[in-house]
Amino acid sequence: MRGLMMDTPLLISSILEHARGVFADQQIVTRTVEGPIHRYTYAEAHARACQLANALAGLGVGQGDRIATIAWNTHRHFEIYFAVSGMGSICHTMNPRLHPSQVAYIVNHAEDRVLFVDLTFLPFVEAVADKLPSVRQIVVMTDRAHMPETKLADILCYEDLVNGHSDIYDWPTFDENTASSLCYTSGTTGHPKGVLYSHRSTVLHSYAVCLPDVMHLAESEAFLPVVPMFHVNAWGTPYAAPLSGVKLVMPGPGLDGASLTELMNAEEVTTTAGVPTVWLGLLNHWRQQKTSVPTLKRLVVGGSAVPRSMIEIFHDDFGIEVRHAWGMTEMSPLGSVNVLKSSLRDAPAERRFDVLSKQGRPIFGVRMKIVDEQDKPLPHDGKAFGTLKVQGPWVCSSYYKLDESEAHDAEGWFATGDVATLDADSYMAITDREKDLIKSGGEWISSIDIENLAMSHVQIAQAAVVGIADVKWGERPLLIVVPAPGTAPAKTELLKFFEGKIAKWMIPDDVVFVDSLPIGATGKVLKGKLREEYADYQPTGR
Ligand code: AMP
Secondary structure (H helix, E strand, O other): OOOOOOOOOOOHHHHHHHHHHHOOOOEEEEEOOOOOEEEEEHHHHHHHHHHHHHHHHHOOOOOOOEEEEEOOOOHHHHHHHHHHHHOOOEEEEOOOOOOHHHHHHHHHHHOOOEEEEOHHHHHHHHHHHHHOOOOOEEEEOOOHHHOOOOOOOOOEEHHHHHHOOOOOOOOOOOOOOOEEEEEEOOOOOOOOOEEEEEHHHHHHHHHHHHOOOOOOOOOOOEEEEOOOOOOHHHHOHHHHHHHHOOEEEEOOOOOOHHHHHHHHHHHOOOEEEEOHHHHHHHHHHHHHHOOOOOOOOEEEEOOOOOOHHHHHHHHHHHOOEEEEEEEOHHHOOEEEEOOOOHHHOOOOHHHHHHHHOOOEEEOOOOEEEEEOOOOOEOOOOOOOOEEEEEEOOOOOOOOOOOOOOOOEOOOOOEEEEEEEEEOOOOOEEEEEEHHHOEEEOOEEEOHHHHHHHHOOOOOEEEEEEEEEEEOOOEEEEEEEEEEOOOOOOOHHHHHHHOEOOEOHHHOOOEEEEOOOOOEOOOOOEOHHHHHHHOOOOOOOOO
């Protein structure tokens, strides 16, 4: 028997419509690319999104057309998200940190029709413009006064485009499974792959983002997404914000410790989200300047493993709760978030931080299992580790324009490429990315575990561990370290530090000191690059 409830489609336009009515005077604050702070309300953002939708219709943009952006987190980018998806077109956000040839590949693969670009990235677009035949219109996201000199012909100014149009637009209604937005995976090997989100997946994911034990977005809070809108839709937060009515604070290009601290303090931000490297920068700034953000209550951190020491410092020194989150582009991206179970609240600190270092418990909607090489489920004992597979309404079912996907199995599970444990309380811990695990003498070593431990050493600012070939053991771990500012750690002392903390055979064979680690387009350490660089490295012994 079917239920007798309305089959109202879950559409992205309905989120902003809701905010226009219910949270009409709630603010969206942006540090603009041009410099000054811009401030307006959800009601005004809705009006501008309507103007933009009318403008795009005027340019001949129709349902299903792909509209690309290369832009920071700003109010204009927010308007594009809602105008484009709301009118039934597809908002394709592109990562400006990718190599220009990758960007050209992606635009051509997506067949983007219009390209919105921030002032910062115009030179980048100029360099590849002649390789983008599908793009009929480039729009620079600024006002007339800031329009730059450019060799590109027929470019439009965003404010001119928007201003000429009515702020009344009748958002169309269509099937909630219609495509809404497109992101490409980082593609460390082979071409990037397109993940095509739907209105339904986006709306359901937005509900999840707002939950108290996820990002805790609410009308009474102020949220600043550091995670860029060009990487997995800023973890879905631009959609979740108007759903919840949270005050939205957009940092624009100002992602350094000083700019973030100033903006967070000025706007009394309570929650923020981003990758660990950003928070390392923020912590350094706070230490050097003896400052902090007293209103900040929680920090959602993911994208790569959060060092345990970072969770401890934010908690102990600043009273800020770090919520370790895990996800993927293929998962919209949220899969799990770590909030301490109430029964552990009074547990000894050591135990609490052990749990908080894990990648958290699945969010409702995401199912998880770990399997061995024969695809047999492994026990949830916190020890057995295997391939992590997921399922859910905001997990991709296949890739855009790709017939085959090795990652999807016949039962509808998606293999994440991560290796993980699950414990009896459902806390998931990533052991490693499959290709980053180190196999030494037939035993697996987790590079993440060693990095985590290394980062708790006061003289280590950043650490990466990769496997190097070894005649006897197959592979052995090599520790690559960026020393903390003003320190000169000794190799033997660092290696001694591991003794008694991990099994002897897991201790790296050598330490290499570097000024910086190679970081990829999405803020992750490029382990593949390090493996290549140190492929022939000969350890000099402990
Ligand atoms: P992306 O699709 O670029 O967001 O990358 C997703 C991948 O990042 C995951 O499959 C993990 O390997 C890694 N990742 C994301 N969050 C975490 C985390 N909290 N800890 C460890 N790895 C993570």
